[in-house]
Structures are given as structure tokens and as C-alpha cells.
Amino acid sequence: xxxxxxxxxxxxxxxxxxxxxxxxxxxxxxxxxxxxxxxxxxxxxxxxxxxxxxxxxxxxxxxxxxxxxxxxxxxxxxxxxxxxxxxxxxxxxxxxxxxxxxxxxxxxxxxxxxxxxxxxxxxxxxxxxxxxxxxxxxxxxxxxxxxxxxxxxxxxxxxxxxxxxxxxxxxxxxxxxxxxxxxxxxxxxxxxxxxxxxxxxxxxxxxxxxxxxxxxxxxxxxxxxxxxxxxxxxxxxxxxxxxxxxxxxxxxxxxxxxxxxxxxxxxxxxxxxxxxxxxxxxxx
Amino acid sequence: xxxxxxxxxxxxxxxxxxxxxxxxxxxxxxxxxxxxxxxxxxxxxxxxxxxxxxxxxxxxxxxxxxxxxxxxxxxxxxxxxxxxxxxxxxxxxxxxxxxxxxxxxxxxxxxxxxxxxxxxxxxxxxxxxxxxxxxxxxxxxxxxxxxxxxxxxxxxxxxxxxxxxxxxxxxxxxxxxxxxxxxxxxxxxxxxxxxxxxxxxxxxxxxxxxxxxxxxxxxxxxxxxxxxxxxxxxxxxxxxxxxxxxxxxxxxxxxxxxxxxxxxxxxxxxxxxxxxxxxxxxxxxxxxxxxxxxxxxxxxxxxxxxxxxxxxxxxxxxxxxxxxxxxxxxxxxxxxxxxxxxxxxxxxxxxxxxxxxxxxxxxxxxxxxxxxxxxxxxxxxxxxxxxxxxxxxxxxxxxxxxxxxxxxxxxxxxxxxxxxxxxxxxxxxxxxxxxxxxxxxxxxxxxxxxxxxxxxxxxxxxxxxxxxxxxxxxxxxxxxxxxxxxxxxxxxxxxxxxxxxxxxxxxxxxxxxxxxxxxxxxxxxxxxxxxxxxxxxxxxxxxxxxxxxxxxxxxxxxxxxxxxxxxxxxxxxxxxxxxxxxxxxxxxxxxxxxxxxxxxxxxxxxxxxxxxxxxxxxxxxxxxxxxxxxxxxxxxxxxxxxxxxxxxxxxxxxxxxxxxxxxxxxx
Numbered sequence: 001x002x003x004x005x006x007x008x009x010x011x012x013x014x015x016x017x018x019x020x021x022x023x024x025x026x027x028x029x030x031x032x033x034x035x036x037x038x039x040x041x042x043x044x045x046x047x048x049x050x051x052x053x054x055x056x057x058x059x060x061x062x063x064x065x066x067x068x069x070x071x072x073x074x075x076x077x078x079x080x081x082x083x084x085x086x087x088x089x090x091x092x093x094x095x096x097x098x099x100x101x102x103x104x105x106x107x108x109x110x111x112x113x114x115x116x117x118x119x120x121x122x123x124x125x126x127x128x129x130x131x132x133x134x135x136x137x138x139x140x141x142x143x144x145x146x147x148x149x150x151x152x153x154x155x156x157x158x159x160x161x162x163x164x165x166x167x168x169x170x171x172x173x174x175x176x177x178x179x180x181x182x183x184x185x186x187x188x189x190x191x192x193x194x195x196x197x198x199x200x201x202x203x204x205x206x207x208x209x210x211x212x213x214x215x216x217x218x219x220x221x222x223x224x225x226x227x228x229x230x231x232x233x234x235x236x237x238x239x240x241x242x243x244x245x246x247x248x249x250x251x252x253x254x255x256x257x258x259x260x261x262x263x264x265x266x267x268x269x270x271x272x273x274x275x276x277x278x279x280x281x282x283x284x
Numbered sequence: 285x286x287x288x289x290x291x292x293x294x295x296x297x298x299x300x301x302x303x304x305x306x307x308x309x310x311x312x313x314x315x316x317x318x319x320x321x322x323x324x325x326x327x328x329x330x331x332x333x334x335x336x337x338x339x340x341x342x343x344x345x346x347x348x349x350x351x352x353x354x355x356x357x358x359x360x361x362x363x364x365x366x367x368x369x370x371x372x373x374x375x376x377x378x379x380x381x382x383x384x385x386x387x388x389x390x391x392x393x394x395x396x397x398x399x400x401x402x403x404x405x406x407x408x409x410x411x412x413x414x415x416x417x418x419x420x421x422x423x424x425x426x427x428x429x430x431x432x433x434x435x436x437x438x439x440x441x442x443x444x445x446x447x448x449x450x451x452x453x454x455x456x457x458x459x460x461x462x463x464x465x466x467x468x469x470x471x472x473x474x475x476x477x478x479x480x481x482x483x484x485x486x487x488x489x490x491x492x493x494x495x496x497x498x499x500x501x502x503x504x505x506x507x508x509x510x511x512x513x514x515x516x517x518x519x520x521x522x523x524x525x526x527x528x529x530x531x532x533x534x535x536x537x538x539x540x541x542x543x544x545x546x547x548x549x550x551x552x553x554x555x556x557x558x559x560x561x562x563x564x565x566x567x568x569x570x571x572x573x574x575x576x577x578x579x580x581x582x583x584x585x586x587x588x589x590x591x592x593x594x595x596x597x598x599x600x601x602x603x604x605x606x607x608x609x610x611x612x613x614x615x616x617x618x619x620x621x622x623x624x625x626x627x628x629x630x631x632x633x634x635x636x637x638x639x640x641x642x643x644x645x646x647x648x649x650x651x652x653x654x655x656x657x658x659x660x661x662x663x664x665x666x667x668x669x670x671x672x673x674x675x676x677x678x679x680x681x682x683x684x685x686x687x688x689x690x691x692x693x694x695x696x697x698x699x700x701x702x703x704x705x706x707x708x709x710x711x712x713x714x715x716x717x718x719x720x721x722x723x724x725x726x727x728x729x730x731x732x733x734x735x736x737x738x739x740x741x742x743x744x745x746x747x748x749x750x751x752x753x754x755x756x757x758x759x760x761x762x763x764x765x766x767x768x769x770x771x772x773x774x775x776x777x778x779x780x781x782x783x784x785x786x787x788x789x790x791x792x793x794x795x796x797x798x799x800x801x802x803x804x805x806x807x808x809x810x811x812x813x814x815x816x817x818x819x820x821x822x823x824x825x826x827x828x829x830x831x832x833x834x835x836x837x838x839x840x841x842x843x844x845x846x847x848x849x850x851x852x853x854x855x856x857x858x859x860x861x862x863x864x865x866x867x868x869x870x871x872x873x874x875x876x877x878x879x880x881x882x883x884x885x886x887x888x889x890x891x892x893x894x895x896x897x898x899x900x901x902x903x904x905x906x907x908x909x910x911x912x913x914x915x916x917x918x919x920x921x922x923x924x925x926x927x928x929x930x931x932x933x934x935x936x937x938x939x940x941x942x943x944x945x946x947x948x949x950x951x
Binding site for chain 1: 304305308319320322323324325327328376379380382383384385387388389390391392394395396412413415418419422423426427429430432433441465468494495496527528529530532629632633634635712762764765768807808810812813814815816819
């Protein structure tokens with residue numbers, strides 16, 4: 001590695017990775033330690049790939065590869081979220097050099113805390129997508145035929161919508177939120193996947209939708225056609241588990257890997273709900 | 285008749301577009317995807333999406349020119365009617381995406397903004413920041429969520445497609461799938477199955493593609509009777525950041541804004557690059573292509589970077605292939621203003637500031653041009669017949685292929701910003717045809733008579749899975765290490781510069797790896813979220829596709845698209861004497877015609893039960909635009925072009941008719 005910035009310091013020959021492992025939902029968690037040879041320019045994904053290839057712990061005991069989620073590895077798909085050295089973030093942009101600078105010799109990986117663990121670092125985040133459904137995060141077009149262009153939009157308006165539309169549903173904002181509580185149901189013996197899914201949906205009724213969904217509601221309320229059902233979104237945000245759950249801790253905006261102005265969206269949602277309630281009170 | 289359903293495999297742009305259009309037509313859809321659909325690889329596309337628009341029309345642009353740019357860019361290897369139809373649809377598709385809320389960049393007046401892309405003269409590309417793919421994907425995802433909330437669509441995320449269910453008559457009646465968490469294997473009865481599973485870059489080990497782009501859905505369809513078209517055509521992007529885990533794209537705009545590509549003249553020079561004096565630097569693109577410099581076309585840049593590292597041994601690093609892409613001579617403020625976005629990517633993933641230190645880049649596998657062979661029905665005017673169920677059907681009736689995983693549209697080399705278009709187009713276009721198929725079908729797989737077929741398919745897959753788990757530990761092969769070796773072999777043998785002896789050696793080695801992959805020892809034999817066994821299955825299924833790529837490349841003795849076979853190069857003309865130059869140009873054109881006669885053909889690979897490919901060839905429909913040579917960077921290109929035009933005109937006069945070409949668009 002010839003980049004002077006990172007050759008200046010001597011690198012360790014090896015480093016350890018501690019992973020919080022869990023066999024399946026409801027199983028106990030345990031720590032497992034892996035020892036890896038240092039390689040320049042690696043990230044937590046390549047660390048996990050190395051662990052998969054060796055499948056042995058630091059004290060040379062054979063073990064199953066660590067399960068984790070990843071897809072694009074470019075920080076656009078949102079798949080590889082986990083808690084790394086105590087901070088919820090994407091594993092692909094977690095560079096080993098930086099992590100070892102912060103905490104020499106060891107990297108700690110654990111699953112997100114607000115979602116049910118399926119195995120090791122894999123969690124069930126389907127709740128995020130259910131929340132999008134709850135707030136009707138879409139443009140209600142008539143059909144997919146050729147009806148010409150969409151509504152004209154100013155540069156300013158596009159610049160409001162674009163950053164909101166970069167939300168990759170990764171869940172960082174929710175994991176960091178003190179008001180977003182974990183909801184976990186487990187399949188019963190012999191329960192069909194459909195029945196389980198229905199029960200899961202039920203268990204989420206009234207649970208907080210979280211910053212990501214509130215921000216998406218605002219994204220669609222800002223669109224020329226999307227705003228035609230703005231009231232329905234506001235109605236959803238007024239329901240239990242809606243905006244009023246937010247305690248304004250502002251953790252969400254601090255951890256968002258896309259720097260989405262989540263607290264601005266939340267404030268905007270508050271104003272829209274107030275106006276909507278007044279309108280409703282006076283029968284429009 | 286029991287209710288009919290369609291299964292769509294893959295939740296990227298193509299799969300989502302197809303799903304929502306089918307839903308609109310009243311068809312019940314099951315959508316199966318390895319990853320939550322919002323995390324599909326389509327999210328990674330940056331540049332934009334092409335279509336003729338109101339602005340370019342006034343500058344003389346039209347759909348035909350977009351069509352011509354596409355087939356010329358693809359080196360004429362595409363059937364022309366599908367491409368023609370796609371470019372006709374393009375403006376409507378951008379409009380639709382606009383209606384669905386995609387935050388396209390705007391002009392000050394509020395219109396959609398457009399930019400220019402490689403391979404065209406017009407500002408045809410609509411874009412949404414540097415994340416156009418992500419924005420388009422989300423808009424389609426939102427529509428599918430809407431249909432899901434309505435109950436018209438069921439979404440199965442985290443399911444792996446194991447293969448089609450084919451009845452005794454060879455008709456596709458659904459598919460089997462496996463849940464990545466519970467490991468449950470299920471049958472998905474369906475009256476048509478649409479494969480929209482994307483590219484297969486993982487066969488090369490590392491690529492710019494996502495971790496789900498392993499080609500397994502395609503391979504499993506091939507092993508059940510579908511065929512593979514133009515497998516050997518793989519687009520390699522010249523500049524990517526090689527990473528331990530994957531390669532990340534470094535946009536062409538870095539060179540467009542003045543970035544210089546170089547290597548130290550001393551192999552693996554250990555000095556800080558900024559300390560290496562000019563005289564000891566080799567600016568190989570500028571030296572070899574003085575007219576184009578660092579802005580040679582993609583395929584040439586790729587070939588030269590590859591050559592300087594692999595053949596001349598001048599890679600910057602000893603253990604890894606890479607060259608410098610240097611922006612450090614440009615003012616910081618200018619870099620921030622023009623290239624801020626992409627420099628941020630380098631910083632984020634390399635932890636090094638490219639404004640201070642030259643970037644290290646290398647070509648990377650970027651797009652799968654080949655794919656499942658898919659049929660089409662042309663109209664008299666050279667488009668596709670709407671609502672015809674044969675459009676995009678594979679060799680297995682009822683099994684369809686769309687998006688990056690089908691072989692149409694791109695030919696030998698993809699035109700930038702056309703990939704998003706082809707995915708959305710095929711998704712939308714194929715849906716009414718499938719509806720026609722369902723309407724004309726006399727039965728539905730939901731009927732009782734198909735129960736045993738569906739159950740049988742499921743238990744066959746369960747047995748395979750059990751066998752794989754049981755064999756664990758006996759063979760001793762590590763699937764992850766085998767995958768690395770496969771990637772290394774494919775990269776060595778079948779990237780941009782291709783030599784027959786290397787390809788022959790590659791085939792032998794890949795065959796050997798294929799045999800070894802049958803003896804993988806699993807480190808996890810559990811029945812819950814076993815990523816180890818799923819990876820091993822995907823690895824084993826990479827081999828048929830890898831073999832098709834290698835065999836196709838070995839057989840194709842020519843240079844076409846981005847693929848360069850030095851032994852079959854057609855060098856330019858260097859004579860100074862005008863008469864001699866003309867004679868040489870005539871000879872060049874003769875040779876070009878002879879080459880096209882032999883090789884202007886689609887490669888079709890079919891597979892035996894062991895996954896071994898056999899090749900055959902299919903003529904390409906070039907009736908709309910006659911092929912002409914691509915002459916980028918060739919010495920003497922002007923004289924060859926002149927002679928070629930004279931010959932084309934003479935041929936037309938002899939024929940006495942203009943054929944199917946529209947005279948207004950004569951080139």
C-alpha cells in the first residue's frame with residue numbers, strides 16, 4: 001500500500017473480531033472471537049468473508065460461518081446494517097483501518113438491537129416495509145399507460161424531495177431511536193407462513209412507524225400527484241404508533257448514513273398534522 | 285378454472301415493472317427475490333436513463349437515431365426489432381417514471397434536465413442526482429407495495445429460486461424455491477414464470493455487481509432446458525476501485541475532467557507516487573492514443589490498462605493489478621465542484637483522499653450482455669408485436685426472461701444509460717403478452733391434476749438439499765476458496781483480451797474446479813439460515829454459465845464489441861500513397877464483410893444433464909440497419925469509412941430499392 005496517509009502508522013500483523021452469535025430466534029447469545037491476518041484496505045464485509053472461508057475461531061475450534069446480510073457493498077442498498085464497535089452503521093463502509101484506530105486490536109460486531117434476530121447478524125427488518133405501507137408511501141397514479149409527463153417541478157422542490165428519496169430503509173435511524181421498541185413474535189409449532197405473517201402484522205399494529213416512514217410520508221406529500229392523498233398519510237401518522245410517539249431525541253438524524261434531514265421531516269409532519277386537525281375540526 | 289398466477293423471480297427494475305403491470309392487468313402475481321426487493325442491484329446504477337426527448341427532437345434527434353446508436357454501440361450483434369421497439373417506448377417510459385414520482389433533476393423552468401452520455405451526440409439521458417437507478421427502483425417498489433397492500437401481489441423476499449417446474453410436455457408450470465432463513469423448500473405453482481434475476485458478475489469473483497448477482501437463477505433455468513445467448517459478451521468497465529470484497533465503479537467523468545492514467549516505468553516502484561518524476565511515469569494512454577489520450581473509448585481504455593498490467597508487468601502493486609488514475613494536478617476547488625460525488629466514494633471506501641493521492645484503479649466486470657435466450661415476434665415495420673405471448677419466452681414454454689438476464693438489446697457492448705431502459709421496457713412490455721398466454725391457456729396449474737407434479741418437484745429439491753448437507757465433511761473442499769479460484773481463472777482467461785491458448789487452459793481448469801465443487805465440505809450442516817449451503821449451491825450452479833462463457837469466447841475468432849482477440853485483430857491502414865491506401869481500404873472492407881459473414885451471429889449454448897454446453901449459432905436480424913464497421917481509434921479510419929460508404933451506396937443502387945430503411949434516416 002503506497003498511500004502515505006495510511007502507511008505512516010505500523011499496522012498490526014493480526015487483529016481480533018468479536019461477534020455476538022445467536023443460533024436462531026429465542027436461542028441464547030454468545031460471543032465468539034476470530035483472529036484475522038491484517039490486510040490493507042479491508043472493510044467489515046471482507047472481514048466477514050474471511051471468517052466464512054476459515055470457519056474457525058481464534059483458538060482454532062471449528063465453527064459455522066457467521067450469518068450476515070449484504071448486497072451492493074456500495075452503501076446504496078441498505079442491507080448490511082449492524083452494530084459495529086457500538087455504533088449502528090453499514091458494514092461495507094466500516095473500514096478496518098479506521099475501526100482499529102478507534103479501538104486498537106479488536107472489532108466488535110453485533111446485530112441491530114431493535115429487530116428480531118434471525119441468526120447471528122441477520123435480523124428481520126420487514127417491519128420497516130410494513131411501516132411504508134401504513135403511511136401509503138407511493139404516488140397513487142391512475143395506471144401505467146402513456147399519459148405524458150408527471151407534474152412540473154421546480155429545482156427547489158426537487159432538491160427537497162431528492163434527499164428524502166435516498167432513504168434505503170436500512171434501519172439505522174430506528175435502531176438508534178429510544179422510542180422505537182423491539183417487537184418480536186415467533187412462529188408456533190406447525191403454523192403456516194401465511195398465518196405467521198398475519199400474526200406478525202397484527203403485532204405491529206400501534207407500534208411506532210419510526211423516522212424513516214415519517215420522512216417517506218413527507219416525501220410523497222411533497223409530490224404533485226402524491227399530495228392528493230396527503231390527508232390519508234396524515235391520518236395514518238395521527239394513529240397510535242404515529243408521529244406522537246417521537247420523543248425528539250434526534251438520534252435518528254445523527255446516525256443516518258445518507259444524512260437525510262429526518263428531524264426536518266418530523267417537524268414538517270407535525271405542522272401538517274396540526275393544520276390537518278384544525279381543518280378537520282372545522283369540517284374543512 | 286382455478287385462479288391463475290404468475291411467478292416473477294427477481295425484484296429489480298425488470299421484475300418490479302413486470303409485476304406492477306401484470307397486477308394492473310388483473311393477474312395475481314407472486315414475486316420472489318433473494319433480497320428484499322428494495323435492496324436489489326438496480327439501486328446501484330448511477331448515470332441515468334436514455335430516451336429521445338422534446339429537446340433533442342428539435343436538434344434532429346428521433347427514436348431511429350437512438351436505435352442506431354444502440355446497435356452501433358453493440359457492434360450489430362442484437363436482433364434489431366426488439367431494440368427498435370425499446371427505443372420507441374423510451375420517451376413514454378421516462379414520462380411514466382416521472383409520473384411515479386422519480387425526483388429527476390430539473391431545469392430552472394422545471395422541466396426534466398438531461399445530460400450527454402458516451403456514444404451519442406444528444407442530451408438524451410434523464411437523471412436523478414448520481415443515484416438514478418436507486419430512484420427508479422424505489423418508484424417501482426412503491427407501486428408494487430401498493431399492489432401488495434391491495435392483495436393482488438404476494439412478495440416472497442429472502443427466497444432462492446431453485447428451478448422451474450416443467451411438466452411432461454415440457455411446459456413450465458411454476459418453480460421451486462427455498463427460504464434463506466427457515467430453509468423450507470416450497471413449490472410455487474404458476475401458469476407462467478418470469479426470470480428477472482439480473483447479471484452473473486460473481487462468476488468472475490469480484491465485479492461491480494451486487495452479492496446476489498451470482499447467475500444461479502439463470503443457470504437453474506438452463507439446466508432445465510432453457511438456452512443461453514451470447515454468453516461470451518461481458519462488459520468490463522475500465523476504471524473501478526479494486527476492493528478485497530468487491531469492485532466499485534469510478535465514473536468515466538474522472539477522466540473526462542482531466543484525470544490522467546499512468547504507471548511508474550519501474551515495475552512496482554515503492555515510492556510515494558507524488559515523488560516519482562514525470563520522466564519516470566508512463567502515461568500509456570496518452571502515448572499510444574495521442575488524439576484521444578485518456579478519453580479513448582471504454583473498450584480501448586480497458587484493454588490498454590489490462591495490457592500494461594498483465595502483459596507488460598507494470599502494475600503499480602506487485603500482488604494486485606492496478607494503475608494510477610491521477611487527479612492530484614487539478615485544483616482542489618475544481619475537483620470538489622465537478623467530481624465531489626465520486627471522489628467521496630473513493631474516500632469512503634479507500635480511506636484515502638484522491639485529491640492528494642492518485643487513485644488506484646483497474647477494469648472490472650460490470651454488465652452481463654449475454655443471458656437466457658428469449659424469443660420475439662417482429663412486426664412488418666420492424667418492431668415487436670404487442671401482446672404476443674412469444675415475446676421474451678425462453679425455449680421452455682411458459683418460462684420468460686427479461687432485464688439483464690436476457691440476451692437481447694445490448695449486443696457486443698452496452699450503450700451507457702441503456703441498461704435501466706431495457707429493464708423497465710422488458711418488464712412493462714412482456715406483461716400483456718403473458719396475459720394473452722394465460723387467457724388462451726385451457727388449464728391452470730392450480731387444478732388438482734397438477735398436484736403430483738408440483739409435489740414431486742418439491743420433494744426432488746428436498747432430496748438434493750439433504751444429500752448436499754449429508755455429504756458435508758467427506759470431500760474436504762471449501763466452497764469460498766473454490767469460488768475465489770473460479771473468479772481468478774475466469775478473470776485470467778475470459779476478460780477483455782482473449783487468447784485461444786489461455787481460453788483452452790481456462791476451460792481445463794474450470795472443469796477441474798467444477799468437479800471439485802461437487803465435493804464441498806460444509807462447515808455448517810444446520811437447518812436454519814444456513815448461508816453456507818446456499819452459497820455452495822450457487823457456486824455449483826455457476827459452472828454451466830462459466831463454461832458457456834469460456835466456450836463461446838474460444839469459438840468466437842474475431843474482435844467484436846469490447847472483446848479483443850489479438851490473433852484476429854484487423855489493424856488500420858498505414859500506407860501513405862493514396863492509390864495504395866484506397867486499395868488497402870478495399871481489402872480491409874472485404875475482410876470485414878467476410879468476418880461478418882462468419883461471425884455476425886448470436887452464440888446459443890444448450891446444456892446436457894451434466895451442465896456441459898454445446899454451441900450453435902443464430903443469424904442476427906439486421907434488416908433495419910445494415911452493419912458497418914466501428915472504427916474508433918483505428919489508423920486510417922477516414923479512408924475505410926469513405927470506401928465503406930461508397931460500397932454501401934453502390935450496393936443500394938444495384939438493388940434499386942432502399943429496402944426497409946427509411947430514406948430520411950440514411951447514414
